[in-house]
Amino acid sequence: MATPTQTVVLITGANQGLGYEAVKKLAAEQVDYIILLGSRNLENGKKAASTIVDLAKGTSVVPITIDIDSDDSVHEAATKVQETYGRLDVLFNNAAIGDAEGTLRQKMRSIIETNLISSAVTTEAFMPLLRKSQAPRLLFMSSGIGSIGNILDPNFPMYGLDNKPYSTSKAALNMLAAIYSVQYGKEGFKVNVICPGFRATRMNGFDEMAAKAEDGVILACELIVRTDKEGPHGTFAAQDYGSWPW
Numbered sequence: 001m002a003t004p005t006q007t008v009v010l011i012t013g014a015n016q017g018l019g020y021e022a023v024k025k026l027a028a029e030q031v032d033y034i035i036l037l038g039s040r041n042l043e044n045g046k047k048a049a050s051t052i053v054d055l056a057k058g059t060s061v062v063p064i065t066i067d068i069d070s071d072d073s074v075h076e077a078a079t080k081v082q083e084t085y086g087r088l089d090v091l092f093n094n095a096a097i098g099d100a101e102g103t104l105r106q107k108m109r110s111i112i113e114t115n116l117i118s119s120a121v122t123t124e125a126f127m128p129l130l131r132k133s134q135a136p137r138l139l140f141m142s143s144g145i146g147s148i149g150n151i152l153d154p155n156f157p158m159y160g161l162d163n164k165p166y167s168t169s170k171a172a173l174n175m176l177a178a179i180y181s182v183q184y185g186k187e188g189f190k191v192n193v194i195c196p197g198f199r200a201t202r203m204n205g206f207d208e209m210a211a212k213a214e215d216g217v218i219l220a221c222e223l224i225v226r227t228d229k230e231g232p233h234g235t236f237a238a239q240d241y242g243s244w245p246w
Helices: 017-029 042-050 071-085 104-130 164-185 218-225
Strands: 007-011 033-039 060-065 090-093 137-141 190-195 236-238
Touching: 007 017, 007 071, 017 033, 017 042, 017 218, 033 042, 033 071, 042 060, 060 071, 071 104, 090 104, 090 218, 104 137, 104 164, 137 164, 137 218, 164 190, 190 218, 218 236
Parallel strands: 007 033, 007 090, 033 060, 090 137, 137 190, 190 236
Antiparallel strands: none
8 A cells, every 4th residue: 555655646547658757757756656657558558668768766657557548457457556556646747649530520539538537447447546546647648729718819839720620639637627627626626627738758759849848848847746735726738838728
């Protein structure tokens, strides 16, 4: 079981990309953390964790199998966390997909299934463990193109971008997070949404115009480590712009 001084953090989709960078940053900077590196494939998770272990000083990086599109996998992961650590202090819903094959209908279904529905199912599965924390934090990785206000603003840097499946999935995810912030804020939860900015990741083919991935998780990690009651809650934090309109 985790000791009272330890902080138990689960980051989904963390064997690569922004999730991986968040694990790496936390491992290098925090002491007495247990960072659960979520990955659909355990071997990929182990490989990712092995590259971070040397950075960790007084913090553990533990790979854990969790495929958020599988109810069985999600519940098995929650059971393992319960049996091993007894609670969860932070859930960072980072896992997502940016595109899918098929017709528009098929793409919409696939992307919304993963980015919205699977995030909701994962959150619900870990809610009993989060309730056992003295300072539960719930984060959702979103995007500026999931902001309805941005999409309608001609001054928004990506105004006119046509990515209906992904943008719609993230707008819906923002609504989900807003509901959780109201529902659980009265219980002491801190619920926030993160936009990392345009970062070079596998999701965008490591676009040469994108900024470094590691710079996109600074705000996320700040929210993960904050335990004070006056900390941010119900925000849509943007790494490069401070915040976004919902």
